[in-house]
Amino acid sequence: MKSNQVRLNCGITMPVLGLGTFTFQNDREKTQLAIHTALEMGYRHLDTAKVYGSEPAVGNVLREAILDQTVNRGDVFVTSKLWGSDHHDPVSALKQTLKNLGMEYLDMYLVHWPVKLKPWACYPVPQEEDFVECLDIESTWAGMERCLDLGLCRCIGVSNFSSNKIIQLMDFASVPPAVNQVEMHPMWKQSKLRGVCADYRIHVSAYSPLGGPGNSWGSTAVVDHPIMKSIAFKHKATPAQVALKWGSSKGSSMIVKSFNQKRMRENMEALNLKLDDQDIVDIDKMEERKIMRGEVYVNSTTSPYRTIIDLWDAEI
Numbered sequence: 001m002k003s004n005q006v007r008l009n010c011g012i013t014m015p016v017l018g019l020g021t022f023t024f025q026n027d028r029e030k031t032q033l034a035i036h037t038a039l040e041m042g043y044r045h046l047d048t049a050k051v052y053g054s055e056p057a058v059g060n061v062l063r064e065a066i067l068d069q070t071v072n073r074g075d076v077f078v079t080s081k082l083w084g085s086d087h088h089d090p091v092s093a094l095k096q097t098l099k100n101l102g103m104e105y106l107d108m109y110l111v112h113w114p115v116k117l118k119p120w121a122c123y124p125v126p127q128e129e130d131f132v133e134c135l136d137i138e139s140t141w142a143g144m145e146r147c148l149d150l151g152l153c154r155c156i157g158v159s160n161f162s163s164n165k166i167i168q169l170m171d172f173a174s175v176p177p178a179v180n181q182v183e184m185h186p187m188w189k190q191s192k193l194r195g196v197c198a199d200y201r202i203h204v205s206a207y208s209p210l211g212g213p214g215n216s217w218g219s220t221a222v223v224d225h226p227i228m229k230s231i232a233f234k235h236k237a238t239p240a241q242v243a244l245k246w247g248s249s250k251g252s253s254m255i256v257k258s259f260n261q262k263r264m265r266e267n268m269e270a271l272n273l274k275l276d277d278q279d280i281v282d283i284d285k286m287e288e289r290k291i292m293r294g295e296v297y298v299n300s301t302t303s304p305y306r307t308i309i310d311l312w313d314a315e316i
Contacts, residue, residue: 018045020257034259059101084117090143244270
C-alpha cells in the first residue's frame, strides 16, 4: 500500500485506508482478531480513541506483530483521540492513551469533538450535568501543541469540526491541524468543508465513508442507493467499493470499519477501481443527508450548542 499514502502538512505521510476499531460491544477478542487480520492483509493505519475502549486491543496486536516481525512500528500509522473529558489536560490524556497502547508515541492525535466535558464524563453519551458550557478550544489546542512539543505524537488534528470552527481555530493555532476527520460519503459530500480545509492545507479524512451501515446510528442509504448500485454493476464492483473510490477521488483518506474478512479485503481492493467522469457526475447528483448528527452534544441548558445548527454552524 506504499503508493496509497497522502502527505500531510506536518510533513509525514498517512495511508489512504485506515481500519476503525470502534464497536458498541467492545469485544476485545473480536477486535484483536480483526486488527491482526487487517495487518496481515496490508492495512497500515489503525484508528482508535479513548472513548472506544479499543486502545489496549490495538496496542496488544501491534506489539505482537512487531515482535514477530510482521511489521515495524514505523510502517504502521496509529491515530487516537482526545475525549471531551480531557480537554483540561491533553498531555496527561495522551500519556494515558500511550500507556493503554503500550507505545512511546502516536502518529496522529485528534480532538475528538469540539465539546468540553467534566473530567468524570468518560463515556460516549454525555448527560446534561456533564457539559462545560465554555468550550475554550484555544486552551485545548495549546495542550495539543504541547503534546507535539513533548514528542508524544507526530501530528495533531481535529475531528467533527465545521468550516467555521476550522477558521476560528486557525485564528490562534501556532500549529495548524494536519487532519480534520469528519463524516463524508457520497450522500454527505462535505464540499464546503473540503474547500476551507484545502485553503489551510488541512487533510480531510472520512469516517463512515459508506454511511455507517452496521452501526446503531448508521444507515445503508449509501450502499443501497440506485446510483451506487448501477455504477457498481457497470464496473463489476460493489457499492461500497464505489463509495470508497469516490472518497479517494476527492483526495480524502478513509476510515473503514468492518471486522468481516471478505469486506475488509473488498474495501482494500476499492482503491484499484477506476471511476469515469460520468460516474462522478452521477454521484454528485445524489441527495445529501448527514447521518451522524451528534444530537447527544446538544441541549438547551448546559451545552455550548443549544441546537444542532449551532453544533455544525448551519452545515447540516
